[in-house]
Amino acid sequence: MSVQPSAPPSKNEVLKQNDPTLGGTLGETMADSTLACFSSDDEQFLKFHGIYQQDDRDRRKTGKQYIMMIRARIPGGLIPPDQYLAFDDLSERYGNQTLRITSRQSFQWHGVVKDKLGPLMKGLNDALCTTIAACGDVARNVMAPSTPAMSALAERVLEDARRVDAAVKPQTAAYHSIWIDGEPLKLSPEGKQAFEDPLYGKTYLPRKFKIAFALPPLNDTDVFTNCLGFVAIPDPAEPSRVLGYNVLVGGGLGMSHGNKETFPRTADVLGFIAPEEIVAVTKAVLTAYRDSGDRTNRKHARLKYVIEELGVDWFRAEVEQRAGFKLAPARPMDFTHQGDRFGWHQQSDGRWFLGLYVETGRIKDVPQRQLKTALRRVVAKFRPEVRLTPSQNLLLAGLTAAQKAGLTALLAEHGIPVENQAGAIRRASMACPSMPTCGLGLAESERALPGILDSLETVLAELGLSDEEIIIRMTGCPNGCARPYMAEIGFVGKAPGKYNLYLGGNAGTTRLNREYRASVKTEDLSKELRPLLTRWKNERRSGERFGDFCSRTVLPEQIPVGAAGDAAPTTLSPAAPLS
Ligand code: SRM
Ligand code: SF4
Numbered sequence: 001m002s003v004q005p006s007a008p009p010s011k012n013e014v015l016k017q018n019d020p021t022l023g024g025t026l027g028e029t030m031a032d033s034t035l036a037c038f039s040s041d042d043e044q045f046l047k048f049h050g051i052y053q054q055d056d057r058d059r060r061k062t063g064k065q066y067i068m069m070i071r072a073r074i075p076g077g078l079i080p081p082d083q084y085l086a087f088d089d090l091s092e093r094y095g096n097q098t099l100r101i102t103s104r105q106s107f108q109w110h111g112v113v114k115d116k117l118g119p120l121m122k123g124l125n126d127a128l129c130t131t132i133a134a135c136g137d138v139a140r141n142v143m144a145p146s147t148p149a150m151s152a153l154a155e156r157v158l159e160d161a162r163r164v165d166a167a168v169k170p171q172t173a174a175y176h177s178i179w180i181d182g183e184p185l186k187l188s189p190e191g192k193q194a195f196e197d198p199l200y201g202k203t204y205l206p207r208k209f210k211i212a213f214a215l216p217p218l219n220d221t222d223v224f225t226n227c228l229g230f231v232a233i234p235d236p237a238e239p240s241r242v243l244g245y246n247v248l249v250g251g252g253l254g255m256s257h258g259n260k261e262t263f264p265r266t267a268d269v270l271g272f273i274a275p276e277e278i279v280a281v282t283k284a285v286l287t288a289y290r291d292s293g294d295r296t297n298r299k300h301a302r303l304k305y306v307i308e309e310l311g312v313d314w315f316r317a318e319v320e321q322r323a324g325f326k327l328a329p330a331r332p333m334d335f336t337h338q339g340d341r342f343g344w345h346q347q348s349d350g351r352w353f354l355g356l357y358v359e360t361g362r363i364k365d366v367p368q369r370q371l372k373t374a375l376r377r378v379v380a381k382f383r384p385e386v387r388l389t390p391s392q393n394l395l396l397a398g399l400t401a402a403q404k405a406g407l408t409a410l411l412a413e414h415g416i417p418v419e420n421q422a423g424a425i426r427r428a429s430m431a432c433p434s435m436p437t438c439g440l441g442l443a444e445s446e447r448a449l450p451g452i453l454d455s456l457e458t459v460l461a462e463l464g465l466s467d468e469e470i471i472i473r474m475t476g477c478p479n480g481c482a483r484p485y486m487a488e489i490g491f492v493g494k495a496p497g498k499y500n501l502y503l504g505g506n507a508g509t510t511r512l513n514r515e516y517r518a519s520v521k522t523e524d525l526s527k528e529l530r531p532l533l534t535r536w537k538n539e540r541r542s543g544e545r546f547g548d549f550c551s552r553t554v555l556p557e558q559i560p561v562g563a564a565g566d567a568a569p570t571t572l573s574p575a576a577p578l579s
Contacts, residue, residue, distance in 0.1 A: 067112060
């Protein structure tokens with residue numbers, strides 16, 4: 001069965017069919033120094049190599065200035081110190097001197113012009129990092145919980161995530177040939193067409209595919225927003241051991257304004273499996289999607305539409321048949337919070353980690369705060385492991401008690417505090433890049449959120465609510481890259497300077513929020529929120545969060561299109577019921 005209508009395959013499908021090695025003419029374009037950019041067909045192949053061709057939108061008036069964005073594959077966001085230093089160096093030499101932590105625990109290098117692309121890619125390979133399948137119609141970087149990744153249990157979950165990540169990497173030799181050997185893949189057109197990836201086949205997946213692991217009660221990976229989620233269930237007899245995983249399928253957030261066929265959706269619970277079964281189940285889910293997704297319309301091609309239309313029972317049967325075993329009933333799970341821990345915390349092995357807030361994920365130097373320089377010096381001197389979080393922050397881990405004071409002092413030299421790093425709403429906020437690099441942005445995001453938070457902080461201070469955490473996320477368009485539909489307050493770009501305002505997510509990010517107002521001007525966002533925040537202060541139930549208050553009182557009837565509201569059935573997740 002499939003959700004595919006009888007219509008011709010999309011252009012991307014034809015491209016993949018014609019060159020399953022995914023090499024296109026990338027090698028030839030790289031070898032031709034007179035070319036400043038890649039062809040539009042090659043732009044599609046580039047994505048499978050972790051590269052996006054963009055142009056600087058701030059400079060469009062003077063003609064298109066082509067720049068590339070390169071995204072690494074960093075499963076679980078784990079970066080050894082030498083690798084971090086190499087990443088930093090590459091951003092200085094070949095990028096725009098910033099490193100961007102993504103909402104899926106990875107790094108992006110922005111502003112890379114074509115003649116710097118080769119050295120950057122080679123440098124990443126020398127640093128033992130790949131960018132393969134960081135984008136494209138394949139399984140992307142696998143996420144794993146980072147903040148508690150300081151216990152034996154969490155380390156086991158991280159290991160499992162890395163195992164799954166390794167199992168879903170495409171096998172094409174084109175990546176190595178173009179970026180490491182520096183030459184096109186030496187195959188005839190027939191030879192190229194004959195290539196078939198052992199997992200993905202000739203035409204890969206209908207669309208991108210996202211996998212995340214979570215360890216309740218923390219839902220830092222927003223696991224219900226993924227195509228495939230694994231929720232770790234500890235063994236009650238031996239709590240440092242993973243008993244197994246609840247399997248979730250069919251989450252995804254991207255939608256288009258005005259197109260009701262597209263919608264954000266939280267995942268369904270498929271069942272429970274043993275840890276040894278995760279790779280088999282991953283491959284079964286992935287191939288079931290490969291064979292049932294829509295390859296005619298890319299707006300309807302994600303796994304969430306397969307599950308929505310063919311049903312979770314059909315999908316479970318398909319997965320069981322492919323995996324060769326049955327899934328057990330899901331175990332109880334309860335997510336109570338998301339986000340990161342900031343400041344110094346002791347790990348279960350006695351060492352320490354430092355959680356650092358990174359505004360909108362951008363590691364850069366500004367006059368009062370030289371975060372990039374500070375991190376470079378700290379990593380070189382104290383050699384912590386760097387862990388990127390799904391909320392665009394980072395942890396410096398594996399440090400001794402004796403290193404704490406020196407490290408804190410070095411950060412302070414560069415204007416980076418360890419205590420009180422940012423206010424409560426800022427610490428729980430995220431924004432996507434949008435302008436000037438994202439070609440799909442309709443409104444500012446990363447550059448606008450800090451100012452909007454300034455005015456909201458003023459309102460909250462006036463109301464005596466400064467210490468209250470509210471999860472606020474912003475994106476420059478409805479694609480949902482900073483997962484705004486799970487936030488208590490979501491700002492979604494509609495047009496330059498205008499945002500749709502979403503309200504009603506919960507602390508454990510298991511519930512979709514709902515649209516409250518459309519096309520609110522940037523300067524009116526905090527004005528729009530003030531009366532609601534005032535009502536919340538005066539009418540809230542004891543300890544009630546803003547998102548729960550809005551869900552209960554402001555928007556009680558509106559249920560998002562195509563979604564069940566609360567992701568997990570209440571028997572599994574009692575977090576913040578809609579009442
Ligand atoms: Fe995203 C496209 C940035 C996470 C849904 N995303 C893009 C592109 C590549 C724009 C493009 O296609 O030309 C953006 C590059 C901007 C730039 O200049 O850097 C972009 N997405 C990002 C990142 C960097 C945002 C961030 O704030 O960190 C995230 C990179 C994650 C990573 O390391 O892999 C990022 N994108 C997400 C997420 C969140 C998640 O996966 O947890 C989503 C929503 C979940 C989902 O997939 O449904 C997301 N991005 C999209 C979509 C909508 C897909 C859809 O189903 O409709 C697009 C558009 C597309 O694919 O056509 C998109
Ligand atoms: Fe670009 Fe839209 Fe994603 Fe923001 S949400 S990075 S504007 S695609």
